Amino acid sequence: MTSPLSGSELSPQAGGRLDVIGLGPGDAALVTPATSAVVADAEIFLGYGPYLDRLTLAPGQRCEASDNREELDRAKAALRLAAEGRRVAVVSGGDPGVFAMAAAVCEAVEAGPAAWRQIEIAVHPGITAALAVAARAGAPLGHDFCVISLSDNLKPWALVEARLRAAAEAGFAMALYNPISRARPWQLGAAFEALGSVLPADVPVIFGRALSRPGERLSVSRIAEATSAAEAFGADMATLVIVGSRETRVIDRPGRPPLVYSPRSAATVAEAAS
Protein backbone atom coordinates (compact mmCIF):
# COMPACT_ATOMS: atom_id res chain seq x y z
CA MET A 1 0.00 0.00 0.00
CA THR A 2 1.41 3.39 -0.93
CA SER A 3 -1.50 5.55 0.20
CA PRO A 4 -0.44 9.14 0.91
CA LEU A 5 -2.82 9.12 3.86
CA SER A 6 -1.66 7.91 7.24
CA GLY A 7 -3.64 5.14 8.91
CA SER A 8 -5.56 7.45 11.20
CA GLU A 9 -6.69 9.53 8.22
CA LEU A 10 -8.43 6.50 6.70
CA SER A 11 -10.16 5.22 9.81
CA PRO A 12 -9.73 6.13 13.46
CA GLN A 13 -7.93 3.89 15.93
CA ALA A 14 -10.16 1.96 18.32
CA GLY A 15 -10.76 3.46 21.73
CA GLY A 16 -10.41 7.05 20.67
CA ARG A 17 -13.11 9.58 21.50
CA LEU A 18 -13.58 13.31 21.80
CA ASP A 19 -15.71 14.88 24.53
CA VAL A 20 -16.45 18.58 24.36
CA ILE A 21 -17.17 19.97 27.81
CA GLY A 22 -17.96 23.28 29.50
CA LEU A 23 -16.95 24.09 33.06
CA GLY A 24 -19.73 26.61 33.69
CA PRO A 25 -19.11 30.05 35.16
CA GLY A 26 -16.40 28.94 37.60
CA ASP A 27 -17.72 27.34 40.78
CA ALA A 28 -17.23 23.56 40.81
CA ALA A 29 -20.79 23.33 42.20
CA LEU A 30 -22.00 24.46 38.76
CA VAL A 31 -20.15 21.71 36.85
CA THR A 32 -22.51 18.84 35.99
CA PRO A 33 -21.66 15.31 37.13
CA ALA A 34 -21.65 14.27 33.45
CA THR A 35 -18.85 16.75 32.79
CA SER A 36 -16.99 15.71 35.92
CA ALA A 37 -17.13 12.10 34.68
CA VAL A 38 -15.42 13.18 31.45
CA VAL A 39 -12.76 15.01 33.46
CA ALA A 40 -12.14 11.84 35.45
CA ASP A 41 -11.85 9.65 32.37
CA ALA A 42 -10.10 11.60 29.59
CA GLU A 43 -6.35 11.31 28.95
CA ILE A 44 -5.62 14.63 27.27
CA PHE A 45 -7.31 18.01 27.80
CA LEU A 46 -7.07 20.78 25.24
CA GLY A 47 -8.27 24.31 25.89
CA TYR A 48 -7.58 27.90 26.76
CA GLY A 49 -5.16 27.99 29.69
CA PRO A 50 -7.42 29.68 32.28
CA TYR A 51 -10.09 27.00 31.75
CA LEU A 52 -7.58 24.15 32.00
CA ASP A 53 -6.28 25.70 35.23
CA ARG A 54 -9.63 24.86 36.83
CA LEU A 55 -9.10 21.11 36.36
CA THR A 56 -7.66 18.82 39.03
CA LEU A 57 -5.95 16.04 37.11
CA ALA A 58 -4.77 12.60 38.15
CA PRO A 59 -1.40 11.08 37.27
CA GLY A 60 -1.44 10.01 33.62
CA GLN A 61 -3.71 12.88 32.54
CA ARG A 62 -2.22 15.88 30.77
CA CYS A 63 -3.18 19.33 29.44
CA GLU A 64 -2.32 21.13 26.22
CA ALA A 65 -3.09 24.82 26.61
CA SER A 66 -3.49 27.13 23.64
CA ASP A 67 -4.45 30.75 23.07
CA ASN A 68 -8.09 31.81 22.95
CA ARG A 69 -7.74 32.84 19.29
CA GLU A 70 -6.63 29.38 18.14
CA GLU A 71 -9.92 27.53 18.41
CA LEU A 72 -9.82 25.83 15.01
CA ASP A 73 -6.23 24.64 15.39
CA ARG A 74 -7.07 23.31 18.85
CA ALA A 75 -10.08 21.45 17.45
CA LYS A 76 -7.91 19.87 14.74
CA ALA A 77 -5.28 18.82 17.26
CA ALA A 78 -7.97 17.23 19.42
CA LEU A 79 -9.48 15.32 16.49
CA ARG A 80 -6.02 14.11 15.43
CA LEU A 81 -5.38 12.73 18.91
CA ALA A 82 -8.81 11.09 19.09
CA ALA A 83 -8.24 9.51 15.66
CA GLU A 84 -5.01 8.05 17.07
CA GLY A 85 -7.04 6.27 19.72
CA ARG A 86 -6.73 8.73 22.62
CA ARG A 87 -9.52 9.80 24.94
CA VAL A 88 -9.51 13.56 24.43
CA ALA A 89 -11.51 16.32 26.12
CA VAL A 90 -11.83 19.80 24.64
CA VAL A 91 -12.52 22.25 27.46
CA SER A 92 -14.54 25.47 27.33
CA GLY A 93 -15.90 27.68 30.05
CA GLY A 94 -19.68 27.95 30.33
CA ASP A 95 -21.50 25.77 27.80
CA PRO A 96 -19.32 24.43 24.98
CA GLY A 97 -22.08 25.07 22.44
CA VAL A 98 -22.44 28.81 23.12
CA PHE A 99 -19.66 30.83 21.44
CA ALA A 100 -17.23 28.08 22.36
CA MET A 101 -15.46 24.96 21.17
CA ALA A 102 -18.32 22.71 19.96
CA ALA A 103 -18.77 24.73 16.75
CA ALA A 104 -15.01 24.79 16.14
CA VAL A 105 -14.86 21.00 16.49
CA CYS A 106 -17.73 20.62 14.00
CA GLU A 107 -16.01 22.98 11.55
CA ALA A 108 -12.82 20.93 11.82
CA VAL A 109 -14.70 17.66 11.27
CA GLU A 110 -16.40 19.02 8.16
CA ALA A 111 -13.13 20.28 6.62
CA GLY A 112 -10.97 17.38 7.85
CA PRO A 113 -10.14 13.87 6.61
CA ALA A 114 -13.00 11.40 6.21
CA ALA A 115 -11.80 9.36 9.19
CA TRP A 116 -12.69 12.20 11.53
CA ARG A 117 -16.38 11.62 10.73
CA GLN A 118 -16.07 8.20 12.34
CA ILE A 119 -14.69 9.47 15.64
CA GLU A 120 -16.99 9.16 18.62
CA ILE A 121 -17.78 12.77 19.53
CA ALA A 122 -20.00 13.88 22.42
CA VAL A 123 -20.83 17.46 23.38
CA HIS A 124 -21.86 17.88 27.04
CA PRO A 125 -24.01 20.88 27.96
CA GLY A 126 -22.91 23.26 30.70
CA ILE A 127 -24.11 26.37 32.53
CA THR A 128 -23.55 29.25 30.13
CA ALA A 129 -22.79 32.75 31.46
CA ALA A 130 -26.12 34.18 30.32
CA LEU A 131 -28.07 31.79 32.52
CA ALA A 132 -25.68 32.15 35.47
CA VAL A 133 -25.94 35.95 35.43
CA ALA A 134 -29.70 35.81 34.83
CA ALA A 135 -30.16 33.51 37.83
CA ARG A 136 -28.19 35.83 40.10
CA ALA A 137 -30.27 38.82 38.98
CA GLY A 138 -33.70 37.16 39.19
CA ALA A 139 -35.24 36.19 35.84
CA PRO A 140 -34.32 38.82 33.23
CA LEU A 141 -34.37 36.11 30.53
CA GLY A 142 -37.71 34.77 31.76
CA HIS A 143 -39.40 35.46 28.45
CA ASP A 144 -38.22 35.34 24.79
CA PHE A 145 -34.56 36.34 24.51
CA CYS A 146 -31.56 36.47 22.18
CA VAL A 147 -27.93 35.55 22.73
CA ILE A 148 -25.50 37.69 20.72
CA SER A 149 -21.72 37.93 20.57
CA LEU A 150 -20.50 41.53 20.19
CA SER A 151 -17.19 40.33 18.76
CA ASP A 152 -16.64 41.52 15.20
CA ASN A 153 -13.58 39.32 14.75
CA LEU A 154 -15.61 36.73 12.84
CA LYS A 155 -18.54 38.80 11.58
CA PRO A 156 -18.88 42.40 10.36
CA TRP A 157 -19.94 45.01 12.92
CA ALA A 158 -22.84 46.07 10.70
CA LEU A 159 -24.30 42.59 11.16
CA VAL A 160 -23.93 42.77 14.94
CA GLU A 161 -25.71 46.11 14.99
CA ALA A 162 -28.48 44.90 12.65
CA ARG A 163 -29.12 41.95 14.97
CA LEU A 164 -29.17 44.16 18.07
CA ARG A 165 -31.75 46.46 16.50
CA ALA A 166 -33.86 43.57 15.21
CA ALA A 167 -33.85 41.92 18.64
CA ALA A 168 -34.78 45.13 20.45
CA GLU A 169 -37.51 46.04 17.97
CA ALA A 170 -39.07 42.59 18.21
CA GLY A 171 -39.20 42.78 22.02
CA PHE A 172 -36.50 40.25 22.94
CA ALA A 173 -34.40 40.61 26.07
CA MET A 174 -30.81 39.79 25.19
CA ALA A 175 -27.56 38.45 26.58
CA LEU A 176 -24.39 39.97 25.09
CA TYR A 177 -21.19 37.90 25.07
CA ASN A 178 -17.65 39.18 24.40
CA PRO A 179 -18.77 42.76 25.02
CA ILE A 180 -15.41 44.54 25.04
CA SER A 181 -11.66 43.95 24.89
CA ARG A 182 -8.49 45.93 24.37
CA ALA A 183 -8.70 45.18 20.64
CA ARG A 184 -12.41 46.09 20.50
CA PRO A 185 -12.80 49.11 22.78
CA TRP A 186 -15.76 50.93 21.16
CA GLN A 187 -18.18 48.16 20.22
CA LEU A 188 -20.05 47.96 23.53
CA GLY A 189 -20.74 51.71 23.50
CA ALA A 190 -21.92 51.47 19.90
CA ALA A 191 -24.19 48.58 20.87
CA PHE A 192 -25.77 50.58 23.71
CA GLU A 193 -26.23 53.53 21.35
CA ALA A 194 -27.99 51.33 18.78
CA LEU A 195 -30.18 49.76 21.45
CA GLY A 196 -30.88 53.15 23.07
CA SER A 197 -32.25 54.43 19.78
CA VAL A 198 -34.86 51.65 19.83
CA LEU A 199 -35.58 51.07 23.52
CA PRO A 200 -37.01 53.38 26.23
CA ALA A 201 -34.32 55.02 28.40
CA ASP A 202 -35.20 53.03 31.51
CA VAL A 203 -34.83 49.49 30.11
CA PRO A 204 -32.69 47.59 32.65
CA VAL A 205 -29.12 46.59 31.83
CA ILE A 206 -27.23 44.05 33.95
CA PHE A 207 -23.46 43.61 34.09
CA GLY A 208 -22.14 40.36 35.57
CA ARG A 209 -18.55 39.26 36.03
CA ALA A 210 -16.84 36.25 37.65
CA LEU A 211 -20.22 34.83 38.67
CA SER A 212 -19.84 32.12 41.32
CA ARG A 213 -16.11 32.87 41.60
CA PRO A 214 -14.17 34.95 44.14
CA GLY A 215 -14.62 38.58 43.16
CA GLU A 216 -18.09 38.02 41.67
CA ARG A 217 -19.77 41.30 40.74
CA LEU A 218 -23.24 42.18 39.52
CA SER A 219 -24.58 45.63 38.71
CA VAL A 220 -27.94 46.87 37.44
CA SER A 221 -28.23 50.03 35.34
CA ARG A 222 -30.49 51.47 32.63
CA ILE A 223 -29.90 51.61 28.90
CA ALA A 224 -29.61 55.43 28.91
CA GLU A 225 -26.65 55.29 31.33
CA ALA A 226 -25.27 51.94 30.20
CA THR A 227 -22.06 53.19 28.59
CA SER A 228 -20.89 55.06 31.67
CA ALA A 229 -22.13 52.19 33.87
CA ALA A 230 -20.00 49.75 31.82
CA GLU A 231 -16.97 51.93 32.42
CA ALA A 232 -17.67 52.22 36.14
CA PHE A 233 -18.17 48.46 36.30
CA GLY A 234 -14.91 47.81 34.48
CA ALA A 235 -16.61 45.69 31.82
CA ASP A 236 -14.19 43.39 29.98
CA MET A 237 -14.17 40.14 27.94
CA ALA A 238 -15.19 38.19 31.05
CA THR A 239 -18.27 40.37 31.56
CA LEU A 240 -21.71 39.22 30.46
CA VAL A 241 -24.25 41.94 29.71
CA ILE A 242 -28.01 41.43 29.79
CA VAL A 243 -30.26 44.05 28.23
CA GLY A 244 -33.92 43.76 29.10
CA SER A 245 -36.94 44.24 26.88
CA ARG A 246 -39.53 46.98 27.26
CA GLU A 247 -41.34 44.69 29.68
CA THR A 248 -38.38 43.88 31.97
CA ARG A 249 -38.94 45.10 35.52
CA VAL A 250 -36.76 45.94 38.53
CA ILE A 251 -38.01 45.17 42.06
CA ASP A 252 -36.19 47.17 44.71
CA ARG A 253 -35.71 45.35 48.01
CA PRO A 254 -34.64 46.78 51.37
CA GLY A 255 -31.18 45.51 52.29
CA ARG A 256 -30.98 43.20 49.29
CA PRO A 257 -29.98 43.61 45.63
CA PRO A 258 -32.89 44.31 43.29
CA LEU A 259 -34.65 41.48 41.47
CA VAL A 260 -34.75 41.97 37.70
CA TYR A 261 -37.23 39.94 35.69
CA SER A 262 -39.04 39.71 32.38
CA PRO A 263 -42.69 38.77 32.92
CA ARG A 264 -44.00 35.55 31.43
CA SER A 265 -46.73 37.41 29.59
CA ALA A 266 -46.68 40.05 26.88
CA ALA A 267 -49.95 41.83 26.35
CA THR A 268 -49.67 43.56 23.02
CA VAL A 269 -48.03 43.31 19.63
CA ALA A 270 -47.24 47.03 19.62
CA GLU A 271 -43.68 46.41 20.67
CA ALA A 272 -43.06 44.20 17.67
CA ALA A 273 -44.42 46.77 15.25
CA SER A 274 -42.38 49.77 16.34
Added chain:
Amino acid sequence: MTSPLSGSELSPQAGGRLDVIGLGPGDAALVTPATSAVVADAEIFLGYGPYLDRLTLAPGQRCEASDNREELDRAKAALRLAAEGRRVAVVSGGDPGVFAMAAAVCEAVEAGPAAWRQIEIAVHPGITAALAVAARAGAPLGHDFCVISLSDNLKPWALVEARLRAAAEAGFAMALYNPISRARPWQLGAAFEALGSVLPADVPVIFGRALSRPGERLSVSRIAEATSAAEAFGADMATLVIVGSRETRVIDRPGRPPLVYSPRSAATVAEAAS
Protein backbone atom coordinates in the same frame (compact mmCIF):
# COMPACT_ATOMS: atom_id res chain seq x y z
CA MET B 1 -51.82 45.90 68.09
CA THR B 2 -54.76 45.51 65.74
CA SER B 3 -52.88 45.47 62.47
CA PRO B 4 -54.86 43.77 59.69
CA LEU B 5 -51.58 42.23 58.48
CA SER B 6 -50.35 38.96 59.91
CA GLY B 7 -46.85 38.85 61.33
CA SER B 8 -45.33 37.24 58.29
CA GLU B 9 -46.75 39.96 56.06
CA LEU B 10 -44.82 42.63 57.96
CA SER B 11 -41.48 40.89 58.13
CA PRO B 12 -40.46 37.33 57.35
CA GLN B 13 -39.68 34.80 60.09
CA ALA B 14 -36.00 34.06 60.61
CA GLY B 15 -34.56 31.01 58.87
CA GLY B 16 -36.91 31.08 55.91
CA ARG B 17 -35.56 31.05 52.40
CA LEU B 18 -36.68 30.28 48.87
CA ASP B 19 -34.45 28.50 46.37
CA VAL B 20 -35.58 28.26 42.77
CA ILE B 21 -34.00 25.28 41.06
CA GLY B 22 -34.03 23.50 37.69
CA LEU B 23 -33.47 19.77 37.31
CA GLY B 24 -32.15 19.95 33.75
CA PRO B 25 -33.44 17.71 30.96
CA GLY B 26 -33.85 14.61 33.14
CA ASP B 27 -30.63 12.69 33.76
CA ALA B 28 -29.33 13.18 37.31
CA ALA B 29 -25.86 13.56 35.76
CA LEU B 30 -27.07 16.89 34.34
CA VAL B 31 -28.18 18.31 37.71
CA THR B 32 -25.55 20.65 39.13
CA PRO B 33 -24.10 19.94 42.59
CA ALA B 34 -25.41 23.37 43.68
CA THR B 35 -28.94 22.26 42.86
CA SER B 36 -28.42 18.88 44.54
CA ALA B 37 -27.32 20.75 47.68
CA VAL B 38 -30.64 22.64 47.69
CA VAL B 39 -32.51 19.36 47.28
CA ALA B 40 -30.66 17.95 50.28
CA ASP B 41 -31.39 20.97 52.46
CA ALA B 42 -34.90 22.23 51.71
CA GLU B 43 -37.93 21.24 53.77
CA ILE B 44 -40.74 21.75 51.26
CA PHE B 45 -40.68 21.36 47.48
CA LEU B 46 -43.30 22.98 45.25
CA GLY B 47 -43.62 22.26 41.56
CA TYR B 48 -45.29 20.48 38.70
CA GLY B 49 -45.78 16.82 39.64
CA PRO B 50 -43.55 15.21 36.98
CA TYR B 51 -40.60 17.37 38.10
CA LEU B 52 -41.16 16.60 41.78
CA ASP B 53 -41.28 12.89 40.90
CA ARG B 54 -37.59 13.12 39.97
CA LEU B 55 -36.60 14.02 43.54
CA THR B 56 -35.41 11.50 46.11
CA LEU B 57 -36.42 12.95 49.46
CA ALA B 58 -35.33 12.21 53.00
CA PRO B 59 -37.67 11.80 55.98
CA GLY B 60 -38.92 15.23 57.04
CA GLN B 61 -38.94 16.62 53.51
CA ARG B 62 -42.22 16.95 51.63
CA CYS B 63 -43.63 17.86 48.22
CA GLU B 64 -46.60 19.98 47.18
CA ALA B 65 -47.44 19.25 43.56
CA SER B 66 -49.57 21.58 41.46
CA ASP B 67 -50.68 21.80 37.85
CA ASN B 68 -48.44 23.30 35.18
CA ARG B 69 -50.89 26.15 34.62
CA GLU B 70 -50.76 27.33 38.23
CA GLU B 71 -47.32 28.90 38.26
CA LEU B 72 -48.27 32.18 39.95
CA ASP B 73 -50.31 30.52 42.69
CA ARG B 74 -47.44 28.10 43.31
CA ALA B 75 -44.99 30.99 43.58
CA LYS B 76 -47.24 32.74 46.11
CA ALA B 77 -47.61 29.57 48.18
CA ALA B 78 -43.81 29.17 48.20
CA LEU B 79 -43.23 32.77 49.29
CA ARG B 80 -45.84 32.45 52.04
CA LEU B 81 -44.07 29.36 53.42
CA ALA B 82 -40.65 31.02 53.21
CA ALA B 83 -42.03 34.08 55.03
CA GLU B 84 -43.19 31.72 57.78
CA GLY B 85 -39.59 30.62 58.26
CA ARG B 86 -39.54 27.46 56.13
CA ARG B 87 -36.76 26.42 53.76
CA VAL B 88 -38.65 26.15 50.47
CA ALA B 89 -37.54 25.00 47.02
CA VAL B 90 -39.50 25.76 43.88
CA VAL B 91 -38.71 23.11 41.29
CA SER B 92 -38.64 23.49 37.50
CA GLY B 93 -37.26 21.26 34.79
CA GLY B 94 -34.37 22.61 32.73
CA ASP B 95 -33.23 26.06 33.88
CA PRO B 96 -35.67 27.83 36.22
CA GLY B 97 -35.02 31.16 34.46
CA VAL B 98 -36.06 29.98 30.98
CA PHE B 99 -39.87 29.85 30.60
CA ALA B 100 -40.09 28.52 34.12
CA MET B 101 -40.65 29.39 37.77
CA ALA B 102 -38.06 32.14 38.42
CA ALA B 103 -40.12 34.77 36.57
CA ALA B 104 -43.30 33.65 38.34
CA VAL B 105 -41.60 34.02 41.73
CA CYS B 106 -40.42 37.53 40.82
CA GLU B 107 -43.93 38.48 39.66
CA ALA B 108 -45.35 37.25 42.97
CA VAL B 109 -42.73 39.18 44.96
CA GLU B 110 -43.52 42.40 43.10
CA ALA B 111 -47.28 42.08 43.61
CA GLY B 112 -47.10 40.62 47.13
CA PRO B 113 -46.78 42.03 50.67
CA ALA B 114 -43.70 44.11 51.49
CA ALA B 115 -42.33 41.36 53.73
CA TRP B 116 -41.77 39.14 50.69
CA ARG B 117 -39.07 41.57 49.49
CA GLN B 118 -37.06 40.68 52.58
CA ILE B 119 -37.09 36.93 51.97
CA GLU B 120 -33.78 35.37 51.03
CA ILE B 121 -34.33 34.21 47.44
CA ALA B 122 -31.75 32.42 45.28
CA VAL B 123 -32.21 31.24 41.71
CA HIS B 124 -29.88 28.39 40.68
CA PRO B 125 -29.10 27.95 36.99
CA GLY B 126 -29.68 24.60 35.31
CA ILE B 127 -29.25 22.91 31.92
CA THR B 128 -32.07 24.22 29.77
CA ALA B 129 -33.56 22.05 27.00
CA ALA B 130 -32.17 24.24 24.20
CA LEU B 131 -28.60 23.61 25.27
CA ALA B 132 -29.18 19.90 25.97
CA VAL B 133 -30.66 19.32 22.50
CA ALA B 134 -28.02 21.51 20.87
CA ALA B 135 -25.23 19.54 22.54
CA ARG B 136 -26.66 16.22 21.35
CA ALA B 137 -26.90 17.53 17.76
CA GLY B 138 -23.47 19.18 17.59
CA ALA B 139 -23.47 22.97 17.85
CA PRO B 140 -26.56 24.36 16.09
CA LEU B 141 -26.61 27.29 18.57
CA GLY B 142 -22.90 27.92 18.10
CA HIS B 143 -23.49 31.43 16.83
CA ASP B 144 -26.06 34.15 17.64
CA PHE B 145 -29.43 32.63 18.53
CA CYS B 146 -32.89 33.32 19.96
CA VAL B 147 -35.00 31.43 22.46
CA ILE B 148 -38.74 31.72 21.83
CA SER B 149 -41.81 30.16 23.42
CA LEU B 150 -44.49 29.27 20.86
CA SER B 151 -47.18 29.31 23.54
CA ASP B 152 -49.80 31.97 22.93
CA ASN B 153 -51.39 31.44 26.33
CA LEU B 154 -49.61 34.51 27.73
CA LYS B 155 -48.90 36.50 24.57
CA PRO B 156 -50.78 37.03 21.31
CA TRP B 157 -49.89 34.73 18.41
CA ALA B 158 -49.20 37.75 16.17
CA LEU B 159 -46.34 38.65 18.52
CA VAL B 160 -44.91 35.13 18.36
CA GLU B 161 -44.99 35.23 14.57
CA ALA B 162 -43.45 38.72 14.43
CA ARG B 163 -40.58 37.53 16.61
CA LEU B 164 -40.02 34.42 14.52
CA ARG B 165 -39.81 36.47 11.33
CA ALA B 166 -37.55 39.07 12.93
CA ALA B 167 -35.20 36.37 14.23
CA ALA B 168 -35.03 34.57 10.89
CA GLU B 169 -34.53 37.77 8.90
CA ALA B 170 -31.72 38.90 11.18
CA GLY B 171 -29.89 35.59 10.79
CA PHE B 172 -30.42 34.09 14.24
CA ALA B 173 -30.68 30.36 14.79
CA MET B 174 -33.49 29.70 17.26
CA ALA B 175 -34.72 27.32 19.92
CA LEU B 176 -38.50 26.94 20.16
CA TYR B 177 -40.06 25.97 23.51
CA ASN B 178 -43.64 24.77 24.10
CA PRO B 179 -44.07 24.03 20.39
CA ILE B 180 -47.38 22.20 20.42
CA SER B 181 -50.08 20.81 22.74
CA ARG B 182 -53.61 19.50 22.52
CA ALA B 183 -54.89 23.01 23.25
CA ARG B 184 -52.51 24.58 20.72
CA PRO B 185 -52.44 22.18 17.77
CA TRP B 186 -51.75 24.52 14.81
CA GLN B 187 -49.13 26.94 16.15
CA LEU B 188 -46.05 24.89 15.28
CA GLY B 189 -47.16 24.49 11.65
CA ALA B 190 -47.89 28.21 11.46
CA ALA B 191 -44.42 28.92 12.87
CA PHE B 192 -42.74 26.73 10.25
CA GLU B 193 -44.80 28.43 7.55
CA ALA B 194 -43.72 31.88 8.75
CA LEU B 195 -40.09 30.79 8.96
CA GLY B 196 -40.25 29.04 5.59
CA SER B 197 -41.35 32.27 3.95
CA VAL B 198 -38.12 33.90 5.16
CA LEU B 199 -35.55 31.08 5.16
CA PRO B 200 -34.19 28.88 2.33
CA ALA B 201 -35.92 25.49 2.09
CA ASP B 202 -32.89 23.53 3.26
CA VAL B 203 -32.30 25.27 6.61
CA PRO B 204 -31.89 22.47 9.18
CA VAL B 205 -34.57 21.82 11.80
CA ILE B 206 -33.90 19.61 14.84
CA PHE B 207 -36.52 17.92 17.02
CA GLY B 208 -35.41 16.70 20.43
CA ARG B 209 -37.45 14.92 23.10
CA ALA B 210 -36.67 13.33 26.47
CA LEU B 211 -33.00 14.20 26.09
CA SER B 212 -30.84 12.23 28.53
CA ARG B 213 -33.90 10.21 29.62
CA PRO B 214 -35.08 6.73 28.61
CA GLY B 215 -36.77 7.09 25.23
CA GLU B 216 -34.58 10.00 24.15
CA ARG B 217 -35.17 10.92 20.51
CA LEU B 218 -33.49 13.34 18.15
CA SER B 219 -34.35 13.96 14.51
CA VAL B 220 -32.93 16.31 11.86
CA SER B 221 -35.09 17.69 9.07
CA ARG B 222 -35.28 20.78 6.82
CA ILE B 223 -37.56 23.78 7.13
CA ALA B 224 -39.45 22.90 3.92
CA GLU B 225 -40.51 19.52 5.36
CA ALA B 226 -40.63 20.55 9.01
CA THR B 227 -44.39 20.33 9.50
CA SER B 228 -44.63 16.73 8.28
CA ALA B 229 -41.40 15.90 10.11
CA ALA B 230 -42.92 17.24 13.34
CA GLU B 231 -45.91 14.97 12.86
CA ALA B 232 -43.73 11.93 12.10
CA PHE B 233 -41.63 12.74 15.18
CA GLY B 234 -44.71 13.05 17.36
CA ALA B 235 -43.75 16.53 18.55
CA ASP B 236 -45.45 17.55 21.80
CA MET B 237 -45.04 19.93 24.75
CA ALA B 238 -41.93 18.05 25.86
CA THR B 239 -40.29 18.51 22.44
CA LEU B 240 -37.68 21.21 21.87
CA VAL B 241 -37.28 22.45 18.30
CA ILE B 242 -34.14 24.11 16.96
CA VAL B 243 -34.32 25.96 13.65
CA GLY B 244 -30.97 26.85 12.12
CA SER B 245 -29.94 30.05 10.37
CA ARG B 246 -28.98 30.31 6.69
CA GLU B 247 -25.46 29.41 7.75
CA THR B 248 -26.26 26.27 9.77
CA ARG B 249 -24.67 23.15 8.27
CA VAL B 250 -25.27 19.40 8.46
CA ILE B 251 -22.31 16.99 8.39
CA ASP B 252 -23.30 13.47 7.39
CA ARG B 253 -21.31 10.72 9.07
CA PRO B 254 -21.16 7.02 8.19
CA GLY B 255 -22.80 4.95 10.91
CA ARG B 256 -23.38 7.95 13.15
CA PRO B 257 -26.07 10.63 13.43
CA PRO B 258 -25.25 13.83 11.53
CA LEU B 259 -23.55 16.74 13.24
CA VAL B 260 -25.48 20.01 12.92
CA TYR B 261 -23.65 23.26 13.62
CA SER B 262 -23.76 27.00 13.11
CA PRO B 263 -20.29 28.30 12.18
CA ARG B 264 -18.60 30.81 14.45
CA SER B 265 -18.20 33.28 11.60
CA ALA B 266 -20.69 35.12 9.43
CA ALA B 267 -19.25 36.66 6.31
CA THR B 268 -21.82 39.12 5.06
CA VAL B 269 -24.56 41.45 6.22
CA ALA B 270 -26.80 40.45 3.31
CA GLU B 271 -28.79 38.08 5.48
CA ALA B 272 -29.69 40.82 7.90
CA ALA B 273 -30.92 43.13 5.15
CA SER B 274 -33.28 40.71 3.40
